Amino acid sequence: MVVMLGLLLHNLLGYRVVAFMLLVTVSILAMFLDIVPVLLAALLSAVFWNFLFIPPRFTLTVGTTEDRILLLMYFIIASVNAVLTYKIRQVEKEVKARDEKAKSVKFYNTLLNSLSHELRTPITTIIGCADNLQSNSGRLSEKDKSELVAEISVASIRLNQQVENLLNMSRLESGFFTVKKDWCDINDLIYKTLHRLEPNLQNYHVKVYISEQLPLFQLDFGLMEQVLFNLLINITQHTPEDTQITIRADAVEQSLVLSIADNGKGFPENEISKVFDKFYRLRDARTGGTGLGLSIVKGFIEAHNGTIELKNLPVCGSLFTITIPTAISHINKVKDE
Amino acid sequence: MSNSLSILIIDDEAQIRKLLAITLQSNGYSIQEAASGKEALTCVAMHPPDLILLDLGLPDQSGHDVLKHLREWFTNPVIIVSVQNGEEDIVKALDAGANDYLxxxxxTGELLARIRSALRKAASVANMPVADYTDLFIDFANRIVKKDNVTVKLTATEYSLLSLFAQNEGKVLTHQYLLQHVWGPTHQNESQYLRVFVAQLRKKIETDPNRPAHIITESGVGYRFIGHGNDHS
Incomplete structure (x- = not known):
């Protein structure tokens, strides 16, 4: 293309300017292409320049000594240019890779720290309590013993929850993850989850609003149960007891809209955009939690092609809104006689 | 020992076998143990137990295969105990004849409750004339259902569903199984009817339909009918 342009401008500018145009082209190519094609371009452009522009034109012979030196210099400059640009790019690439590696190492370290803390704390408790019961049994009162057993029980439940989260996360990231949709009764889904969470929610005021006419939705019951479970657990971790939790389910057009609101203290505005990030934990978060719960929620909802939004409510508290477009069935009341 | 009920524990993890053995023995059951599928099948052939606890992940063959072989002749309850919580796996085992899963x-409380429930079911006669639970009464001969001593009007489908549940007390019935036995083989994919009828039935027979004591949802798998409301926990 540049050769063509050169042919057009040749009469106006002379063949030496064409040489510079070709040089610029080779330099630009060096910024994007690999070393071999760039050197090839340098060689080819030298040949073209010689063949098409250096008098006598349309031959590979070069008329004057001056032009011969020019041609040689052209080829050297083009080649050196190509090699140098290529080298600079290599160095840049290396620096970038090193930076990224440092960044991911840092990320990995934070992750490992938080994980090992979350996993080791309950394990330490279990080992410690069991050791105590085993070797110190004679000196422990019955009350001490039952307290140690209770500690083991709490720690193992906590450990199990963390492992569950990690397994879910790796399930999501493995790619071998399928959403098995079937007709779901939202009423059943919500109350089943609340029943499972009864011990955690006993000091909260939970209100559920579901219309009698709410249709059935095509969802993966197990995944949605996990979504609600994680969201509610999250609320109990971030809001004080006596908080009111309001769960609402509606059909809006062809979507299920689930909203979960609390009247706690809400989320810090500058952290709202990050709460669904993997391993993200609020700055003032209490102990417990790997920062995986909400990212699993988001992952499971996105696997349903849905969305989740979080915002703070005007006076106090926060509101999670889940919207999942899905098939709907209105056969709520079936007459079979 | 001779008159206590025997349970065979099939699990390749010695730790789990030990835990189960201690738990079950202290509750009056006698115990047999097997660490592989092959060992299990030999053991069952020689001393058929009253109940089997079967782990799905065995070293020599899959628990599903063991279950298949067992069900060719063994009719006592089999409870699946597994770490795999994929619903498909559970549904597959239940459809292959497992009575329950954990x-x-x-x-431990849950384990013992499931064992009691499976053994009770095995002991009860298949064609019982009536079922009398604390708040719920079913007269199968006359198709009468009473909730807190008040007769409840059920539709034909609601009744079929309830009687199928009651005849399989304590057992997890998969969605497929229920659809096939209440609606027939041509309705296998119409689970929306099942959801609606379960919801309607709960409104009629449960004290609080939102906290069902009789018809329990097993997420992604099916439903379990509990006769005595307080037996579940």
């Missing part, structure tokens, strides 16, 4: 880690 996911590791499980609570």
């Amino acid at each position: 996911i590791k880690p499980f609570r």
Whole structure:
């Protein structure tokens, strides 16, 4: 293309300017292409320049000594240019890779720290309590013993929850993850989850609003149960007891809209955009939690092609809104006689 | 020992076998143990137990295969105990004749309740004339259902569903199984009817339909009918 342009401008500018145009082209190519094609371009452009522009034109012979030196210099400059640009790019690439590696190492370290803390704390408790019961049994009162057993029980439940989260996360990231949709009764889904969470929610005021006419939705019951479970657990971790939790389910057009609101203290505005990030934990978060719960929620909802939004409510508290477009069935009341 | 009920524990993890053995023996059951599928099948052939606890992940063959072989002749209850919590796996085992399932880690109380319920079912006669639970009464001969001594009007489908549940008390019935036995083989994919009828039935027979004591949802798998409302926990 540049050769063509050169042919057009040749009469106006002379063949030496064409040489510079070709040089610029080779330099630009060096910024994007690999070393071999760039050197090839340098060689080819030298040949073209010689063949098409250096008098006598349309031959590979070069008329004057001056032009011969020019041609040689052209080829050297083009080649050196190509090699140098290529080298600079290599160095840049290396620096970038090193930076990224440092960044991911840092990320990995934070992750490992938080994980090992979350996993080791309950394990330490279990080992410690069991050791105590085993070797110190004679000196422990019955009350001490039952307290140690209770500690083991709490720690193992906590450990199990963390492992569950990690397994879910790796399930999501493995790619071998399928959403098995079937007709779901939202009423059943919500109350089943609340029943499972009864011990955690006993000091909260939970209100559920579901219309009698709410249709059935095509969802993966197990995944949605996990979504609600994680969201509610999250609320109990971030809001004080006596908080009111309001769960609402509606059909809006062809979507299920689930909203979960609390009247706690809400989320810090500058952290709202990050709460669904993997391993993200609020700055003032209490102990417990790997920062995986909400990212699993988001992952499971996105696997349903849905969305989740979080915002703070005007006076106090926060509101999670889940919207999942899905098939709907209105056969709520079936007459079979 | 001779008159206590025997339970065979099939699990390749010695630790789990030990835990189960201690738990079950202290509750009056006698115990047999097997660490592989082959060992299990030999053991069952020689001393058929009253109940089997079967782990799905065995070293020599899959628990599903063991279950298949067992069900060719063994009719006593089999409870699946597994770490795999994929619903498909559970549904597959239930459809192959398992009576119930437990996911590791499980609570001891839950384990014992499931065992009691499976054994009770095995002991009861298949064609019982009536079922009398504390708040619920079913007269199968006359198709009468009473909730807190008040006769409840059920539709034909609601009644079929309830009587199928009651005849399989304590057992998890998969969605497929229920659809096939209440609606017939041509309705296997119409689970929306099942959801609606379960919801309607709960409104009629449960004290609080939102906290069902009789018809329990097993997420992604099916439903379990509990006769005595307080037996579940």
